[in-house]
Structure formats: structure tokens, C-alpha cells
Amino acid sequence: MKLYDLTLSGNCYKVRLFAALAGIPLEIVPVDFLAGEHKRPPLIELNPWGEIPILVDGEVVLRDSQAILVYLARRYADEAWLPGDPAAMAEVVQWLSTAANEVQNGPGAARLVDKFGYDLDKADTLRRAARILPLIDARLADRDWLALDRPTIADCAVLPYVALAPEGGVALDDFPHIRAWIARVKALPGFVPMPGV
């Protein structure tokens, strides 16, 4: 099973992190992002969106880091990471949406500007970060994990761009519950870091 990967991508890290925590072996295929390898054949044929990560497992080809987490969890991991119970599954999916939208377009996009020079509206990314981080911090005030009473793929999806927020000029000093949660994830058996986390 191949993961087309970029070390510095938080979206790719979501997958590497979950696979490490759940003990799922991945063949990491580094993509030459600066050369635009993901915008050309053969990768653009695997993902017409021109983005990474891409997961290839036999006939299964998936873009979108959240969808890849769902696939790996339901196919290769313990049920606890993404339960089949409808209410528990939906609780997790809430945080997949948060990862795809508010976290990606807030602290994630702020980092793209500061670290990689993307031409995005930095003020807009900071406004989005200033809205979402207090909500996440409040959520974690009286619980250890985002979705359920144990780590799930929700934590793997949300953590990367939250933990990387300082690389976008977004400090986590005012969010003690987020910082404690990051420390809890780092203490999980199998945890792997990425540069900046």
C-alpha cells in the first residue's frame, strides 16, 4: 500500500501519524512537490485535483486525507479508531469536517503563507484561526480527546495543522487544553513526529 507523500505536508502527516499509531504498514513514496510532480502524469491521473496525499491500495485510489483515514481505520485498524455505531461515527466525522475546513483554512493556510510563501490573504487565515482555536480549546477543557473517550481518527485529522500553527505565526500560548492534548497524542504508543510538531 503506497502513500504518495511530502514530509512537510500536514495533510500527509495525518496519514503517517494514524498509520503509525494503528500499526498499519505504508510504503512511503516521496513526491517532488517543488518540481510539481503531483501536477503531472502519472500522479495527476491518480488524483485529478493535483494534491497529495494519495493512497493506492490495489484497486483503491484515494485523495483527501480525511477519506484516507476513514479507509485505513475501517479496513485495517481496531474498530475503536472509527466506530461503526452511527452516533459515534458522526461525532468523529464532525471533526473530519473541521479538519477539512476550519483548521485547513485557518492555521493551516496561515502556515502556507509564512512558511511557503503562498499568495493567500493572511489576515483572513488569522481570523479563521482566531475563531477555531478557542472552540477546540474549549472542547478539550473537560475531555482528553476530540470526539470520543479515546483517541480516534478525529485527533489524527485535527492535530497536524493545529500543532503546526506557530509556523504560521499563530501562538498556542493561550490554549492550554490544546497544548495538553498535543502532549497526550505525542505520548501515544507508536507516535511519529514531523518537522515542526
Next chain:
Amino acid sequence: MKLYDLTLSGNCYKVRLFAALAGIPLEIVPVDFLAGEHKRPPLIELNPWGEIPILVDGEVVLRDSQAILVYLARRYADEAWLPGDPAAMAEVVQWLSTAANEVQNGPGAARLVDKFGYDLDKADTLRRAARILPLIDARLADRDWLALDRPTIADCAVLPYVALAPEGGVALDDFPHIRAWIARVKALPGFVPMPGV
């Protein structure tokens, strides 16, 4: 089962649409959005994010339209709407992420500016719309439905803000496959419209 709802919200319409197609009865509770009812108790206690829709089903309380679709599909609908097979489920989830991010922040946000006067960067919303609509149109060039060979919650999640794109000044004239797909959804048994769709 209560849905806290706003008629003109595409996110609320995702839920009303799917419930109608799947034959799931909902008690619609209109929210006085202009008066900020969703920002005050009791609604803010149900959803600290201050957004609608909110679904309440006994002990289950869910924000996020994508998560609500997952809950309703897995608990009350035929398996076909969101299969348990990992690859098929992940294929659907890819489009839930697309609905939460690219569609919401592209055509969805363009409509917020034009129709409701939101103070957002209109040019940015148009750039995002100009990227995502061709990708969706291409996806539908040789298939009837977004994720699988039949309608799923992916179609219910993506359709509203794509079909409403003209209300944000984003024409669908150049996207014949999207227009044919919207027509197919409208022809499904049980389909319900919303203003603008």
C-alpha cells in the same frame, strides 16, 4: 428527531434533502437567524459553534451537516446511501470533505456575499469556485453520481451550494455535466427543493 433549520441555508438543505430522499421523518424547528437565535441559549448550548443545522435525536446532538448526513444514513437509511465497505465509505467521505471545504468556501461563500451581504473576499470565493466546479464537472462527465454508481449522501452534501452557485454570481453554463447531475437529483423519488434550487 428535531432539525434546527433555516430555509435559506444550503447546509440545512443538505439534511432536509437527504431525509426526504431516504424517507426519514424530521421535525423541522425554524431558527430566527436574523435575530441571532443560534448565537444564544438554548441553541448555543447545543452547538457552541453558533451555527445551524443542529440535529437532536434523543441523547444525540450533532452540528455539521456532513456528520448529520452520516448519522442519518447509518442509523435510519438503506446501506446504499453510505456503505459500510471501507473503500466505498471512503469514496463518499472524499466528497463530504469537498462539501465542507472547497464547495462551502467557493460557491457557498460567494452566495453569502451576494445574497446576504457577508463581509468576505468575493474574489477569493470566485477563485475557489473557478477551481472546484471544473473538477466536479469532469468527475461527472462519465458517471451519473459523485461517489458511487448510485446516489449517496455525497450527492446530498455537494449539491446545495453547487446548485445555488448562480445566487453568488457563479454561472453553471459552462458545466453541462453538473447541470445534468442536478437534473438527475431533482428527478429522484422524494426530492424536495429549496428557494434557488
